Amino acid sequence: MIDLNSDLGEGFGIWRLGDDDALLDVVTSANVACGFHAGDPSTMRRVCRQAASTGVAVGAQVSYRDLAGFGRRFIDADPAELADEVLYQIGALDACAKAAGIKVEYVKPHGALYNATVHHDAQAKAVVDGVKAFGDLPVLGLPGSRLLHHAERAGLRPVREAFADRAYTPEATLVPRTQPNAVLTSTDAVVAQVLRLARDGELVAADGTVLKTEVDSICLHGDTPGAVEHARKVREALERAGIPVARFVPR
Template sequence: MTTGPNTRSLDLNSDLGEGFGIWRLGDDEALLGVVTSANVACGFHAGDPSTMREVCRRAASAGVAVGAQVSYRDLAGFGRRFIDADPAELADEVLYQIGALDAFAKAAGTRVAYVKPHGALYNATVHHDAQARAVVDGARAFGDLPVLGLPGSRLLHHAERAGLRPVREAFADRAYTPDATLVPRSQPNAVLIGTDAVVAQVLRLAERGELVAVDGAVLTVEVDSVCLHGDTPGAVEHARAVRAALADAGVAVARFVAE
């Protein structure tokens, strides 16, 4: 969270553009009215050219930052299956995805402003040194892009070493292990369903810099951005409630990258 003498601010991001062809996932338009950063699927786990272009257009119109949500090449598994990818190939695929999205962003009058891995790749880069470095190598080959990831991850370590801005992220609707990683989706109660629980988790982060793990342990966590998933039940209601609660608490919602 960014703080100043009299202000506190927090970025809200969401995974958008995750439909494919005739299939739609989530309410991109509604979420773009709430969040300040959009992690746009780049076609490897979800998304297609028309979807990418439309989300970039809507994001530009709303003043929302466009981020490349890069993934393993895994449409069938929605990018949620680990792939033992060759690091050099993975770096090239990350660069490919960023470049594809940036073409649509530029057509909409904006740009790709940051990079965030998706799904299994996101989780892998917490501890998998070679893949974390590969994601950073792909991002660095494109340019000076901030990298969004889990605090303490190998991804953010390598981003900082490469001269890229590491952006620390937490999740509004995900449960945490005692070591401050995400509870795998394969386990029970990995996703918070109720709006009250989601709002409470974000407010505790914003006001105290804390998360409560599944075993009751209190974790100290500093973050710059909070992810509001768009594909969970009640996602739009969760997002609107979070933004309203932050406003009531005196926390400004603002993008972490300049326009």
């Protein structure tokens, strides 16, 4: 069984990014922007209402406070302040989720914060501290990351995640977006990467290194060119291969 998640609600005000409604018909978990890198109250409520109607799990996509940079710039945040900002973002989304008759069911960092928590021990622990202050929610992160280490130590469920549309380094981290070919834009390449992950527990790094990995959820970015087509083809391919697609949190 594999969960498919996507970063949604990443518009702001009159600006829209990606097709949230189309992706909510495909994925099983929605990482909803909470206003710090993208998103606003109306967008959050809209995505929560649609997720409730499609049975998709809602998770808080928490970030640095960086609207101008879309949360893709590292910030040397004070750990205590970062923990408070994580708590604040989860609480904001949970209010919108409750208005839709559902609740926030997990947490995933976004962008530069996600990448920082792979190795940055203090920030990884700060994110977990913020989650734990809210409640015992599962935490999505890169396998082997400091984030998942601290989540497990805090008694939270660590959820191992891989990316359908991102290239990997030989160290099993994401190729930085500033480098060429960091994002897979071919639907065939995206589908092939997901099938190899789901069937064989393998990723192929940008240099050809084969990486063994086990994951619980696969992310399909909502802002990647062709995102909806990628998502539909990935789900179809998994189902044809006899691999059940289902949310990792129970209904």
